[in-house]
Amino acid sequence: MPTNKITFAGHSGDMLAARLDLPTGAILATAIFAHCFTCSKDIPAAKRISQRLASNGIAVLRFDFTGLGHSEGEFANTDFTSNVADLERAAHYLAIEHQAPSLLIGHSLGGAAVLRAAKLIDSVKAVAVIGAPSDPEHVLHNFGSSLAEISDKGEAEVNLGGRPFTIRKEFVDDVSATNLTESISTLKRALLVLHSPIDTIVGIENAAAIFGAAKHPKSFVTLDQADHLISRAEDADYAAGVITAWAMRYLDLPKPAVMVGAPEGVVRSTEADGAGFLQDIQAGPAHHTLADEPLSYGGTNLGMTPFNFLSAGLAACTSMTVRMYARRKGWPLDHISVDVHHDKIHAEECVDCETKSGKVDQFTRVVNLKGDLDDAQRARLLEIADKCPVHKTLESEISIKTKLG
16 A cells, blocks of 8 residues: 655644555545544554555545654644644645545544544545544543643643653643534534443543534444554454445545456455555455454464455355256255365375376365255255356466566
8 A cells, every 4th residue: 555755834834744545546535544642643553544544545644743753843832722723734735735635533632633623624524533532631631640730830741651741731721621512513524433442541431422412424333342542453453444434435435447357347455564464355346355364374364364265266156156056946945055175285195186296276165055955956056066167267277467557
């Protein structure tokens, strides 16, 4: 998935560092991802969610707020209002360079920021928040006993996530004065709320408050065992899949063109995790799934392996072919299931193989038929299993042509 490093001017004129995750084809829509408090654009959850959206034609701009990550400026001079202003500047950049954003995604305090910013960006049609507080003032609990020092001295150094940050009274006053209830109740955009019931940083009651204040269309999805930072790969991928499927409903995207010369469409595999093996698999514009490798092979086990897909093709084709024949004959076939196992065996062990040295691929297929079928019908259906087009393809001579795209 192509990712461009870019910069744009933030609310104060300081240059903000950003990454733009791009589709491999046409850009169907654009989105902005706002990271959590004192986090950065490069946390795993932001990367996974952005790249999943990009694999479905939605370019995502994820950037570091002023004074964080690789962005310029002083964090001590920022507050909640400045974060909202940075989001407006990000939207302006997208509108000039690509197309105005139709989707905002915010994580934690970034979620609160997108709820406030959405009404200020006319192009936005949908908003998704992850682990977001219903009130920005919620962030003050992170400051603990330092709140008194901030009040007395005007600022204090606070340790957040193992790093020191200077927090000023202006920040405390700003978040204390911000009330999101009106912004949420008058959002007039589709809203998706994702939250973990075991989130110890921002409690699940915040999700209930946001959802309760919002008008329809609104949706809530629980992230089950996820932590606040969505640090587990499986949780981030689940959130990414949910947001992608949900956004497609509300963004009114044009259908991506199918490549010429493919009567049944193109199957495209796009890398979703450069550090592992996870792949986004798309079959034309309508179908999506995941491919991966087991943990023991360095994968994250979030999808079937390539050989699983090959076996699945044979199994599905077999079932369809047998069903079609039984339906045409009017035979009492109530249900079919097909088990396929792939293995490599020594050639001398294969009685029917012409190759007698090295190893060959062997697919073991078990066809399970339920229904009031006699022995002759069962035997005939077993013969028909070998007529499956995928079976014939696997046993015939195959030509694979590879070229650079």
